Amino acid sequence: MRLHLFRRKPVPPIGTRPFDLLCLTTAVVLGVHAPHLPVWLTAALAATLAARWWQRRRRGGIAPAYLKLPLVALLAAAVVFHYGTLFGREPGGALAVGLLVLKLLETEAPRDARVGAAFACFALMTALLFDQGLVSTLLVALGLLPALATLRALEPARPATTLPRELLPALKLLGASLPLALLAFVFVPRLSSPLWGAPNAAASRTGLSPDMSPGDMTDLLTDDRPAMRVGFDEAPPPAAQRYFRAYVMWHYDGRRWSHVDTGEAPSTVQYGATLRYTVSLEANGQRALPALDMPIEAPDRSRLEPDGELRAATPVNDTMVYTLHSATGYRLQAQLGERERQRGLQLPSGFNPRAHALAESWRTRYGANDEAIVQAALRLFHDGGFSYTLAPAPLGRDAVDDFLFATHEGFCEHYASAFTVLMRAAGIPARVVTGYQGGYWNSLGNYLLVRQSDAHAWSEVWMPGRGWQRVDPTAAVRPERVSQGAAAAAATASDWSPNQWWLGLRNRWDIVNRWWNQGVIGFDTLRQHGLLTPFGMRDANAGMLGLVLAVGGSLMAMLGLLWAVWTRPTGDPAREALRLLERRLAAAGVARRHSEGPQHYFSRAARAFPSQRAELERLMRTYLALRYAYDEPPAGLLKNFRQAVRDFRPRRVVK
Numbered sequence: 001m002r003l004h005l006f007r008r009k010p011v012p013p014i015g016t017r018p019f020d021l022l023c024l025t026t027a028v029v030l031g032v033h034a035p036h037l038p039v040w041l042t043a044a045l046a047a048t049l050a051a052r053w054w055q056r057r058r059r060g061g062i063a064p065a066y067l068k069l070p071l072v073a074l075l076a077a078a079v080v081f082h083y084g085t086l087f088g089r090e091p092g093g094a095l096a097v098g099l100l101v102l103k104l105l106e107t108e109a110p111r112d113a114r115v116g117a118a119f120a121c122f123a124l125m126t127a128l129l130f131d132q133g134l135v136s137t138l139l140v141a142l143g144l145l146p147a148l149a150t151l152r153a154l155e156p157a158r159p160a161t162t163l164p165r166e167l168l169p170a171l172k173l174l175g176a177s178l179p180l181a182l183l184a185f186v187f188v189p190r191l192s193s194p195l196w197g198a199p200n201a202a203a204s205r206t207g208l209s210p211d212m213s214p215g216d217m218t219d220l221l222t223d224d225r226p227a228m229r230v231g232f233d234e235a236p237p238p239a240a241q242r243y244f245r246a247y248v249m250w251h252y253d254g255r256r257w258s259h260v261d262t263g264e265a266p267s268t269v270q271y272g273a274t275l276r277y278t279v280s281l282e283a284n285g286q287r288a289l290p291a292l293d294m295p296i297e298a299p300d301r302s303r304l305e306p307d308g309e310l311r312a313a314t315p316v317n318d319t320m321v322y323t324l325h326s327a328t329g330y331r332l333q334a335q336l337g338e339r340e341r342q343r344g345l346q347l348p349s350g351f352n353p354r355a356h357a358l359a360e361s362w363r364t365r366y367g368a369n370d371e372a373i374v375q376a377a378l379r380l381f382h383d384g385g386f387s388y389t390l391a392p393a394p395l396g397r398d399a400v401d402d403f404l405f406a407t408h409e410g411f412c413e414h415y416a417s418a419f420t421v422l423m424r425a426a427g428i429p430a431r432v433v434t435g436y437q438g439g440y441w442n443s444l445g446n447y448l449l450v451r452q453s454d455a456h457a458w459s460e461v462w463m464p465g466r467g468w469q470r471v472d473p474t475a476a477v478r479p480e481r482v483s484q485g486a487a488a489a490a491a492t493a494s495d496w497s498p499n500q501w502w503l504g505l506r507n508r509w510d511i512v513n514r515w516w517n518q519g520v521i522g523f524d525t526l527r528q529h530g531l532l533t534p535f536g537m538r539d540a541n542a543g544m545l546g547l548v549l550a551v552g553g554s555l556m557a558m559l560g561l562l563w564a565v566w567t568r569p570t571g572d573p574a575r576e577a578l579r580l581l582e583r584r585l586a587a588a589g590v591a592r593r594h595s596e597g598p599q600h601y602f603s604r605a606a607r608a609f610p611s612q613r614a615e616l617e618r619l620m621r622t623y624l625a626l627r628y629a630y631d632e633p634p635a636g637l638l639k640n641f642r643q644a645v646r647d648f649r650p651r652r653v654v655k
Helices: 016-036 039-058 065-083 089-106 110-129 134-153 163-187 338-345 353-366 370-383 399-407 412-425 486-490 500-521 525-529 542-566 573-587 598-608 610-628 635-647
Strands: 226-232 243-249 269-271 274-281 302-304 310-312 320-327 330-332 430-437 440-442 447-451 455-463 467-471
Touching: 016 039, 016 089, 016 110, 016 134, 039 065, 039 089, 065 089, 089 110, 110 134, 134 163, 134 500, 163 542, 226 500, 243 455, 330 467, 353 370, 353 399, 353 412, 370 412, 370 455, 399 412, 412 430, 412 455, 440 500, 573 598, 573 610, 573 635, 598 610, 610 635
Parallel strands: none
Antiparallel strands: 226 274, 226 447, 243 430, 269 330, 274 320, 302 310, 430 455, 440 447, 455 467
16 A cells, blocks of 8 residues: 555556657757768658657557667667767767657657657757857747747647647747847857867868879869968959969879978068958868968978978968968079979879870970970870869870860869970970969958869969979860859850859858858957957956956846736736636627636536537636635746637637
């Protein structure tokens, strides 16, 4: 008997609407994480979610243990198989989303639903570890709406209503939280490094690589993410001069060009006209700092390489801003030493015999006229039936021969590589340079937007007395690549493309992303410490920021309290809601008698409206609980009752 007294009472299962909202919440989390999850895992989790929703609609109940436990083990094994570990940003995010979906298999009680909704909020926040852009942040914020609606739907005596009515209060809650969130964002003292020591989400993004093989840039040339934004003190240079140098590649093994760090002193440069500009480089995990040809000096925490390249002291794992002076007119290394000459003529033996024979024929024909040989190669690309495409045919062992004499199609890597091999075979020192070319000038924001798709490869040849000269063989095939940008080069030959309007809209929208990056993502410890400078405080320490936060939070709490007191209903809200219901029922033919109690009246109305019997009985139970079960009715229960009365519409009277 004593054991029976302490036995836990069975908990009624949650209704259909809360479970549907929890499934919607889980689907939103899965959708937000889908861009960085494996496609097969996203599809499997989506199928599991749909199957669980359908199973509960048909039969109800939780999934058996013999199904849940193997699925959890299978999820962990799949994550380890794909990522090699369970730890880290990518595997941790995949595991969290998978566990959230599997949590639905055992969700029946309100407690399980609340745990699932709370964990969904955490999983949503982890998406910001991958991308903190404006659109991603808005999606995460909107993803909280179904989670909050799920928690509200689990409240006692919560009336069923339409989905928009379920989400609207959650939207109001998010709106009410914005002032406090803004106050916390500005004044909560920031750490100088991440709390977990985890790398920035963008650190895994790769841009240009220190080596290059024809075809490697395909993914990069189709990547529309911004690579950098450049603001000029004066007018920007014309499109044909927007070459941003990143890597100079000397070594060639027959297939791949690679950069070699020699540690030598910078080459001699004679500078002409210069310009000053500021680069905001997106995180890419590389050390190369793209610079407009030719950088004069290195910014802080970087060094100038012998061939005019800039290298940061550490990989760029966060947005980096640096200011440079560059010369658009220059003469680089007018005298070439024997060591550099040998490096500039190096070719592996046994590769590309037809290309060697062609280059030697040019040397025989033009003699010591190196300029004529360069022009002969450019004429070959212009008149030899070559085409520009981002989907070229694959190349074999003798890649340059295959390209020059068989496929005749490719993009900048193919042309720069083949041209440089031809020059070396003809006895002209040459090298490959990779970086970015072009960009979109945003006149509204007054800056040049350079995307990853603007990545480019070109050549440099050494001419006696003039030094290293830039030659872009791609321009001989598709001049639009240099004069109009990568998008124009990749487009069809027609004057209008259906994607042109989208490209223009996307480029203009980037100014919003720039403001977001500068004002939100770029709001670091240094900027926070200078926040109170206009008020005479040059360095706001943690104590001062905490004081401002406490004062601001107290003021907001007082305003909220005053608003609650001001909007507090007078009189008896439950009784007023009952009168509204009585008037509606009376208009439909069921008037309350003077001596009739509320329970008897509701029962009579339920008989008159059989299609709405369940709704009326629920209203009756809620009203009786408000009237007789509490000394002070709960605010949530009272609010739900008033909302249910406002939503109730009598349909017909049975005579």
